[in-house]
Amino acid sequence: MRSVVAISPAEVFEHLPAALAGSGPALLPGGPESLTGPLGPGEDSPADPTAVVVATSGSTGEPKGVLLSKSALLASAEATHKRLGGPGRWVLATTPRYIGGIQVLVRSLLSEMPPVPVDLESGFRVPDFVAAVKEVLKAPSRHYTALVPTQLARIVAVPEGLAALRCLDGVVMGGAPLSDELREAAAGAKLVSAYGMSETASGCVYDGVPLEGVRVKLVNDRVAITGPVLARGYRGRPDLTQESFADGWFITSDLGRIVDGKLEILGRADDMINTGGVKVPANAVERLLERHVEAACVVALDHPEWGQIVAAAVVGDVDIEHLRRHVRAELGAPAVPKVLKVIEEMPLRGPGKVDRAAVRRILNPIERDAPGSS
Structure with a gap:
C-alpha cells in the first residue's frame, strides 16, 4: 500500500519522477502531517498512481488534500505546452508547495530540461528573476515562466524586469485575476491569463479558452469543468469528493459566463x-x-x-x-x-x-x- 509523505517544496523535483511512476510515495509538499499516511480506498490506482497531494490554501477550516494522479498532472502539462507552442525550459518563480509551482516541475520533466529556480527564501525579488531569465535563455529552446499578479506588478515596475519578461515565449499568469491595467503595463510580454485550481491540476482555461481535452459549462451560474486534468478528489473526505465531483465534472465555487465562446469569471x-x-x-x-x-x-x-x-x-x-x-x-x-x-x-x-x-x-x-x- 502506497502512502503520502510530507516533503519540503525544495525536494519535489528530485522525488517527482518516482511519484509519477508509482515506485515512490505520493508527495505532500509542505503540507500538514494530518494529510500523510497510507492512501485509502479510491485514493490510488496501480494503473494511474496518485503522485501529489496538494494542501489547498483555504481561508476557513482545515486544508483539504487534493489527490492528483499521474495522468491528470501529465495531461495538464502536455496541454499547456501545446497551447504555448511546444516544450521549453522554465523559470520556477513560484513555490512548488502549490499547484502552479508543481506544474512548472512536471512540465520541466516532460521537456527533459531542468527548471531554473528563483531564490524565494527572502521573498520574490526582481533582480533574482532577471538572473534566472538570463540563465534559462542560454538553452536553445522555448522559454517560459509562471507568475502571480503581485510578482508581475513588481517586475514591470523595473525596466530590467520588463525587458527580461519580454524575452520569454510565454508567461502563464495564475493565482489571482489579471487586471487590464497590469496587462497593459506588461505590454510586449507574452502573457496568458490562466484559470484553474488544484482540483484541475493547475490552470486549464487560458485566456478564456479551455485547454485541449477540457470542457466547461455553467451549472446554476457556477463554472463546471471536466477533462483528463481533474483530481481524484479529496484526501480522506469522500463526502466532499462526492459533493464537488459529480458525473465526471468538478463544480467550482466561481460564478461565470460564456461570452463569444470564452469563459469569463465573475467572482466566487x-x-x-x-x-x-x-x-x-x-x-x-x-x-x-x-x-x-x-x-x-x-x-x-x-x-x-x-x-x-x-x-x-x-x-x-x-x-x-x-x-x-x-x-x-x-x-x-x-x-x-x-x-x-x-x-x-x-x-x-x-x-x-x-x-x-x-x-x-x-x-x-x-x-x-x-x-x-x-
Whole structure:
C-alpha cells in the first residue's frame, strides 16, 4: 500500500519522477502531517498512481488534500505546452508547495530540461528573476515562466524586469485575476491569463479558452469543468469528493459566463454580498477599487440592520472618500463600502491569493478579538 509523505517544496523535483511512476510515495509538499499516511480506498490506482497531494490554501477550516494522479498532472502539462507552442525550459518563480509551482516541475520533466529556480527564501525579488531569465535563455529552446499578479506588478515596475519578461515565449499568469491595467503595463510580454485550481491540476482555461481535452459549462451560474486534468478528489473526505465531483465534472465555487465562446469569471459564489436586500458582487467592487489603489479586498461583514455590509481593505496612498465617490458613481449606493480601511500590505494565504478571513479580522474588531482568532 502506497502512502503520502510530507516533503519540503525544495525536494519535489528530485522525488517527482518516482511519484509519477508509482515506485515512490505520493508527495505532500509542505503540507500538514494530518494529510500523510497510507492512501485509502479510491485514493490510488496501480494503473494511474496518485503522485501529489496538494494542501489547498483555504481561508476557513482545515486544508483539504487534493489527490492528483499521474495522468491528470501529465495531461495538464502536455496541454499547456501545446497551447504555448511546444516544450521549453522554465523559470520556477513560484513555490512548488502549490499547484502552479508543481506544474512548472512536471512540465520541466516532460521537456527533459531542468527548471531554473528563483531564490524565494527572502521573498520574490526582481533582480533574482532577471538572473534566472538570463540563465534559462542560454538553452536553445522555448522559454517560459509562471507568475502571480503581485510578482508581475513588481517586475514591470523595473525596466530590467520588463525587458527580461519580454524575452520569454510565454508567461502563464495564475493565482489571482489579471487586471487590464497590469496587462497593459506588461505590454510586449507574452502573457496568458490562466484559470484553474488544484482540483484541475493547475490552470486549464487560458485566456478564456479551455485547454485541449477540457470542457466547461455553467451549472446554476457556477463554472463546471471536466477533462483528463481533474483530481481524484479529496484526501480522506469522500463526502466532499462526492459533493464537488459529480458525473465526471468538478463544480467550482466561481460564478461565470460564456461570452463569444470564452469563459469569463465573475467572482466566487460566496462573495456575493446581500446588503439590505440588494446583492452586491464583491469582485466588481474590487475591480473598481483596484483602478485607484495598489491592491483591494472586498468582504461582507454581518450587520444587525442591513444583514451584511460591504467592507474593503486597500493598499496605497489614497483618499477614502474619493474612493467611495467612484464606487457610488459607477456601481450605485449599495456597493459603497461602509467600512473602508487603508492597510500597509494585503495578507496572503497562497501564491497571490488574498486571505479574506484575515481581512475580515482586520476590518471587524469583533472577529479580530474573538477567541481563537489571530
